Amino acid sequence: MVMQSPRDQVRYVLILTLGFNLLVMAIKAGLGFWTGSLSLQADALHSVTDSANNVLGLVANRWSSPHPDREHPYGHQKFEAVGALGIAAFLGITCFEILRSAVTRLWLGASPVNVSGGELWLLLLVLGINIFVAFYERRVGLRLDSPLLIADAKHTMSDVWVTIVVLAGMIGLWQSRVWDLPQLLWLDIVLAFPVALLVFRSGWEVLRDNLPWLVDEIAIAPEAIYQVTMTVPGVVNCHDIASRGLLGRQVFIEMHMIVEAQDVETAHEITEAVEQALDERFGPVRVLIHIEPPDYESEQISFGLQES
Known part of the structure; x- marks a missing residue:
């Protein structure tokens, strides 16, 4: 059996986690539109960054080579940073749209959110996938000494906490009918605000991590x-x-x-x-x-x- 190089192993992990992250994003988006949950839709958009990070990682692994050529004598790694700026812009627009929808619902009244036990079990499945991906990437990243995998695992772990918050809100909405507490119907809109801020934070971190590379900021004292x-x-x-x-x-x-x-x-x-x-x-x-x-x-x- 031919041993894979560290670069090939990193590419394999990124492709595998990309598949899992796309599955998670699809489930969250489907549940968000099916139930009408704004916080779940926001969480799905937040999960877009996980898949986007995997794509950027694959681009970096394949194309963003430090080795020079005739057209790019300083290498190709800034292509990764340019793509990251596009992700940051997307996240900024996403944050604005989430907040706009939340304010509109507060002003015009909350739309009903239909949550059943089946949707909650699917969210638990999503949570389990995210936890597996985060720990798997971190373990392989530490073994291969790959900053890319370790950073991506850290970002996926932040998505785990967002999903836990949204899941808690969904459980509250599910129990609102049982407990006869119509006030809990506002929980979905309330949770949309912190999730939107987490989306904004993700965009800011992407911008903060890549802008110094583009403006030739000092790298070493x-x-x-x-x-x-x-x-x-x-x-x-x-x-x-x-x-x-x-x-x-x-x-x-x-x-x-x-x-x-x-x-x-x-x-x-x-x-x-x-x-x-x-x-x-x-x-x-x-x-x-x-x-x-x-x-x-x-x-x-x-x-x-x-x-x-």
């Missing part, structure tokens, strides 16, 4: 890069350090460096040692080093505001 570089024998000084990218995926580092070398071959060996040390500490990284003469020694480790 220049002081940390300086400390690693200065431990390499032969390095006299390094300055004007810059970094961009995403730690754990791909980081680009640039610096100016002065080395103790009398010939190009020795200087090259020192820079190779620096690149190896940085890759071992922060990898994967691509390092660009500009060698300078001793007269160019500077105490300016990185860039900052300059007085005009």
Whole structure:
């Protein structure tokens, strides 16, 4: 039997969890429209992010390669971030629509929500699937040391808590007829608000995690890069350090460096040692080093505001 590479194993887990997440989303959406539950419809839209994260993961696994080519000399990983921005925009619109529907129902009166024992059992099934997916992804992610799977498992776990809240509301609506408490009919609309806020939070987290990658925000503190570089024998000084990218995926580092070398071959060996040390500490990284003469020694480790 041929052993799968870690990348192939990650792809297999993502495809498997995508199938489960699509099933969960379909069940929630069907129950939401069947029962007329606004909170359940909102939960279904929140579950869209789980499937979208799986798709982004597959795109990252297949296309968002850090390896350069002629058209993309810095790799392809920003394609993943661009797709994530589309998901964030979708979640923002979703949040607005949920809140608008909830306010409209509060203003015009709540529509009846029909909940039976069958729908509750289906929701319990959905909850069980979500819990299985979250723990399965986390276990495999830890075994393969995959940040992608670990992060996706964390997001799926947040969906578990949302489903628990919605399930509690559905049980309250189901029992409202038994207990003769018509006030509980408003429970569905009330629960739609926190679920909508969780949808907004998911969108904000997607935006927060990917925007720094697109605007070339600093990836590693220049002081940390300086400390690693200065431990390499032969390095006299390094300055004007810059970094961009995403730690754990791909980081680009640039610096100016002065080395103790009398010939190009020795200087090259020192820079190779620096690149190896940085890759071992922060990898994967691509390092660009500009060698300078001793007269160019500077105490300016990185860039900052300059007085005009």
